[in-house]
Amino acid sequence: MIPAAFDYVRATSADEAISLIGEHGEDAKFLAGGHSLLPLMKLRLAQPSVLVDIGRVSDLSYIRDAGDHIAIGALTRHMDVERSPLLAEHVPLLAHAAGHVGDPQVRHRGTLGGTIAHADPASDLPATTLALGATYVAQGPNGTREIAAADFYQGFLESALAADEMLTEIRVPKMGGAGWSFQKFNRRAQDWAIVGVAAWRRNGDSGVALVNMGSTPILASSVSGALAQGASIADAAQLAAAEAEPQSDLNASPEYRVHLAKVLVRRALEQASA
Amino acid sequence: MTDLQDRPAAVLGSRLLRREDPALLTGEAKYTNDLNVPGALHLVVVRSPYAHARITSVDVSAALDVPGVVAAYSGADLATVWAAPMPCAWPVTADMKNPAHYPLAVGKAAYVGDGVACVLATSDTAARDAAELIDVQYEPLEAVVDLEDALSDRVVIHDDLGTNKSYQWDLKIEGEPGQVDAAFAAAAYTVSERYVQQRLIPVAMEPRAVCAVPQPFGGDITMYSSTQVPHILKVMSALTLGIPEHQLRVVCPSVGGGFGSKLNVYAEELLCLALARKHGVPVRWNETRSENHVATIQGRGQIQHIELAADADGKLTAVRVRLLADMGAYLQLVTPGIPLLGAFLYAGVYDLPLAYDFSCTSVFTTLTPTDAYRGAGRPEATYAIERAMDALADTMGIDPMELRQRNFIRKEQFPYTAMTGLVYDSGDHEAAASKAAELADYAGVRARQAAQNVPGAKKVVGIGQASYFEMCGLAPSRVLASLNYSAGGWEAATVRVLPTNKIQVVTGTAPHGQGHETSWSMIVAEKLGVSPDDVDVLHSDTAIAPLGLDTYGSRSLPVGGVAIAMACDKVIDKAKKIAAHQLEADEADLEFAAGTFSVKGTPDRSLPLAAIAFEAFTAHNLPDGMEPNLEAHTTYDPPNFSWPFGTHICTVEVDTETGHVEVLQYVAVDDCGVQVNPLIVEGQVHGGVIQGLAQALFEEAVYDSDGNLKSGTLAEYLVPAASDVPSLTLGHTVTPSPTNQLGVKGIGEAGTIGAAPAVINAIVDALSHLGVRDMPMPASPHTVWNAINAAQHTTNGASK
Numbered sequence A: 001m002i003p004a005a006f007d008y009v010r011a012t013s014a015d016e017a018i019s020l021i022g023e024h025g026e027d028a029k030f031l032a033g034g035h036s037l038l039p040l041m042k043l044r045l046a047q048p049s050v051l052v053d054i055g056r057v058s059d060l061s062y063i064r065d066a067g068d069h070i071a072i073g074a075l076t077r078h079m080d081v082e083r084s085p086l087l088a089e090h091v092p093l094l095a096h097a098a099g100h101v102g103d104p105q106v107r108h109r110g111t112l113g114g115t116i117a118h119a120d121p122a123s124d125l126p127a128t129t130l131a132l133g134a135t136y137v138a139q140g141p142n143g144t145r146e147i148a149a150a151d152f153y154q155g156f157l158e159s160a161l162a163a164d165e166m167l168t169e170i171r172v173p174k175m176g177g178a179g180w181s182f183q184k185f186n187r188r189a190q191d192w193a194i195v196g197v198a199a200w201r202r203n204g205d206s207g208v209a210l211v212n213m214g215s216t217p218i219l220a221s222s223v224s225g226a227l228a229q230g231a232s233i234a235d236a237a238q239l240a241a242a243e244a245e246p247q248s249d250l251n252a253s254p255e256y257r258v259h260l261a262k263v264l265v266r267r268a269l270e271q272a273s274a
Numbered sequence B: 001m002t003d004l005q006d007r008p009a010a011v012l013g014s015r016l017l018r019r020e021d022p023a024l025l026t027g028e029a030k031y032t033n034d035l036n037v038p039g040a041l042h043l044v045v046v047r048s049p050y051a052h053a054r055i056t057s058v059d060v061s062a063a064l065d066v067p068g069v070v071a072a073y074s075g076a077d078l079a080t081v082w083a084a085p086m087p088c089a090w091p092v093t094a095d096m097k098n099p100a101h102y103p104l105a106v107g108k109a110a111y112v113g114d115g116v117a118c119v120l121a122t123s124d125t126a127a128r129d130a131a132e133l134i135d136v137q138y139e140p141l142e143a144v145v146d147l148e149d150a151l152s153d154r155v156v157i158h159d160d161l162g163t164n165k166s167y168q169w170d171l172k173i174e175g176e177p178g179q180v181d182a183a184f185a186a187a188a189y190t191v192s193e194r195y196v197q198q199r200l201i202p203v204a205m206e207p208r209a210v211c212a213v214p215q216p217f218g219g220d221i222t223m224y225s226s227t228q229v230p231h232i233l234k235v236m237s238a239l240t241l242g243i244p245e246h247q248l249r250v251v252c253p254s255v256g257g258g259f260g261s262k263l264n265v266y267a268e269e270l271l272c273l274a275l276a277r278k279h280g281v282p283v284r285w286n287e288t289r290s291e292n293h294v295a296t297i298q299g300r301g302q303i304q305h306i307e308l309a310a311d312a313d314g315k316l317t318a319v320r321v322r323l324l325a326d327m328g329a330y331l332q333l334v335t336p337g338i339p340l341l342g343a344f345l346y347a348g349v350y351d352l353p354l355a356y357d358f359s360c361t362s363v364f365t366t367l368t369p370t371d372a373y374r375g376a377g378r379p380e381a382t383y384a385i386e387r388a389m390d391a392l393a394d395t396m397g398i399d400p401m402e403l404r405q406r407n408f409i410r411k412e413q414f415p416y417t418a419m420t421g422l423v424y425d426s427g428d429h430e431a432a433a434s435k436a437a438e439l440a441d442y443a444g445v446r447a448r449q450a451a452q453n454v455p456g457a458k459k460v461v462g463i464g465q466a467s468y469f470e471m472c473g474l475a476p477s478r479v480l481a482s483l484n485y486s487a488g489g490w491e492a493a494t495v496r497v498l499p500t501n502k503i504q505v506v507t508g509t510a511p512h513g514q515g516h517e518t519s520w521s522m523i524v525a526e527k528l529g530v531s532p533d534d535v536d537v538l539h540s541d542t543a544i545a546p547l548g549l550d551t552y553g554s555r556s557l558p559v560g561g562v563a564i565a566m567a568c569d570k571v572i573d574k575a576k577k578i579a580a581h582q583l584e585a586d587e588a589d590l591e592f593a594a595g596t597f598s599v600k601g602t603p604d605r606s607l608p609l610a611a612i613a614f615e616a617f618t619a620h621n622l623p624d625g626m627e628p629n630l631e632a633h634t635t636y637d638p639p640n641f642s643w644p645f646g647t648h649i650c651t652v653e654v655d656t657e658t659g660h661v662e663v664l665q666y667v668a669v670d671d672c673g674v675q676v677n678p679l680i681v682e683g684q685v686h687g688g689v690i691q692g693l694a695q696a697l698f699e700e701a702v703y704d705s706d707g708n709l710k711s712g713t714l715a716e717y718l719v720p721a722a723s724d725v726p727s728l729t730l731g732h733t734v735t736p737s738p739t740n741q742l743g744v745k746g747i748g749e750a751g752t753i754g755a756a757p758a759v760i761n762a763i764v765d766a767l768s769h770l771g772v773r774d775m776p777m778p779a780s781p782h783t784v785w786n787a788i789n790a791a792q793h794t795t796n797g798a799s800k
């Protein structure tokens, strides 16, 4: 299909983008990689009146060592996340998961900030950064603020970002050698996960988050809680869906999703513990 | 010596790269929608969002206000434009019910996607925006989605027909009256199975596109269309619109695949023609991918009941089939005939006595019309018999490979007159099956399975087989008449030797990805002793190739390719007369090899075709009474269908925890007789197998109970990509067809026919120790998981 008519402006810096969004009001939208927004516009499910293109705000495309965490600019493409030696060393789970987003075209266009701001529960990297305990940095007309991943996802495609706020940076704690696993269960390699699991484990600590198991990415705190209290992997995995509210679609019923989550969490924890 | 040096290396059978590919792969090929047609108006069709609704009003006024919009019409506005309803060329029975079907619906919409209004504008975008403003008021009615529900006539879709049943078609063949019933009564083993052939969306890479261009004076009109059937389209469009046929020309630019979905006469083709004539300017239409999912025909859509009777050795003694086929909302070009293309194949490749009882009932639903889709009727039939053979083997407790071996029609029985009266030209099923078994390491997989498929195993292995016959190159024409098919089965060819010994071939086939230009040039090169590069193949334009019956049903090579070989023979005959005249020799003393005529025993007395071609052109010294120029025309009506065959074997591993199926190996051994170009044959098998595998594992047009397509985009309709399918292990055997001079058979659909049953047999085999006896298609992880759960539930329940 062809999108409804819209206006287009291009920003060259975060400041400019934020003032342009403020200027154009309610119906204006940021355009990053366009790989979530444009499909919706083509189906006319989204009809923004103005697109503020931030795709060329190149100073927001970076991956830096910031001591206890890695700082990633919001406009960093999935492909750069996947191939980053810095991430491979300190946050291998994120680099690996980024390699499972869509297909190469999608990974060359889509941005880390875009996928997080879009807050799609079926996307891989919101859940992965949630499992890793990331912090997101948002900039608005009145300055910047930090939002914990655990507080960010508020509903289906809804985040804590205000309409005039732009996500500028993703801060991911270094994994410090933790074991990890990313399980993506789908029917075709290019597809969104039917259920996905991002997990890491280091001594008594762990982080487990679920993809496509509710209206937001889901932090499986019950699993981590059980592990911390010494539960076996098999027993902890039985709690995989405790926080989830899975939907039904052409690929899976809620019951099947719950079953898959348990199997995949068990496999993920086994792999992370190996 | 010179003789040998001049001889080109054998062309036929070589892996010549396709001459079509450079343009296709570099994006240089021009498709219908790439044509630059100044002044063309863009057509957009407004489609019903309801599966079944009365159209109470259509108000186009708001659309007319959009800048760039030239006109907008409701179905009623155009009602007088049509000389006849849209064509159905296959009235399978005399009393078949066929609802009147017009390019835009009037009064009632009968499926989601049914055209109800249209708009013409100077740009595509203006037309699309305006289409959203056309106000159609509907009174929704109940949808009819389920075939058994349709048959009950609870809701009748076409009021004037009074029923949803289109026809019933029976084929009962018995050596003596009551033989089928008697065989079932006396059988040592019987199976009774129900299979569902889900609806499939063909998803040609290029959606449809049309552009109708009227000439400024005189009434001639040219239609460019992304179609497989320019010739049939020309005849049918002329009849439907009352255009004098000689004033209508149909041209296909590059066509990006069809798989049967472009073997049709579509509403948009007729709308473009009608509106171009009405407005006196070119009118073009291009289909969006979302439209393609609802407005282009779909494939399959059948419920199959098959019963087999067998004696104590497992030899089949009778086959009974009850088919319920989904026509969709209307009959498109060959919709009703599709199930009947399978009607003759439900006994598969087995030696069945005269005890066959087939009946097909076809019903209307409020869904997109069905029609030909790769294999058309034959994959469905092969699926049913090959799945039922596995069920029979399971009932008997013997290996399914062994059961097939006991039932195969033997090599020495060919040509084999089947119980249906059709004659299978040639075959060797044992050879194909044993070659496939060897490539698949059948015994090895069985051993691995015995070790691996233990109670509680999380990964289990299965192996499945399908042996098939494909019936292709429908012919001769008089047999098609007996099936009430409205066209013939012939194909036309012209071979023209130009003065400089370059060759022009005109073919009535209409390639849309098959590589005919390459293959046909190879046939001519082999026959006339020239290089394939010296042969140009003209096609897909009814002004250049006025005679033809197009490309579908794996007919192009066994009919069209053979016609070209025959035209070459005529050229050689004429050239021989000229050579005899020039060499002052007797025709009977001349031989033709490597493009040169020579006197037998006196090789230095020779004349190359090049010299003869120039002679024929100048006509300075031809035999008395001979017409100048060197060309010949043939129309070939084959004496029989061609019968490719083969065996496919699939090995899978199933994750019993998640239901995920991984294809470990896929072996296809196909026999299409003599191979003109093995590279192209392999390409056809690759594509065909993947399409069959896609039906088995991925694809389904899913509708909700209101008749809405839930798999309306390529995010939900899962066409597998390269990363989702296995590498294929291909083998072949060569059993020439005795009915044509090239010994060739078709190969376009074979892969699709073999694949789905091989894959599903493998999955059921992997899970049989868990009590799983059948697996619906597509075998998605969820479906497999459900089947395992259901079987275990039954087993547990039974043991309590």
Ligand SMILES: Cc1cc2nc3c(=O)[nH]c(=O)nc-3n(C[C@H](O)[C@H](O)[C@H](O)COP(=O)(O)OP(=O)(O)OC[C@H]3O[C@@H](n4cnc5c(N)ncnc54)[C@H](O)[C@@H]3O)c2cc1C
Pocket: A029, A030, A031, A032, A033, A034, A035, A036, A037, A038, A039, A074, A075, A100, A101, A102, A103, A106, A109, A110, A111, A112, A113, A114, A115, A116, A117, A118, A122, A123, A124, A125, A161, A165, A166, A167, A168, A190, A191, A192, A193
């Ligand atoms: C065929 C296909 C397959 C895909 N498969 C997968 C998959 O398997 N897994 C997966 O996780 N994803 C998948 N995706 C989605 C892909 O990852 C998207 O690129 C990503 O989700 C969005 O990033 P983007 O940069 O393209 O965002 P855009 O589409 O440009 O924007 C998305 C939304 O976020 C907003 N936005 C973007 N950037 C910012 C910002 N910095 N601050 C505030 N708001 C912002 C936009 O206004 C918009 O509302 C797929 C996409 C396609 C087209």
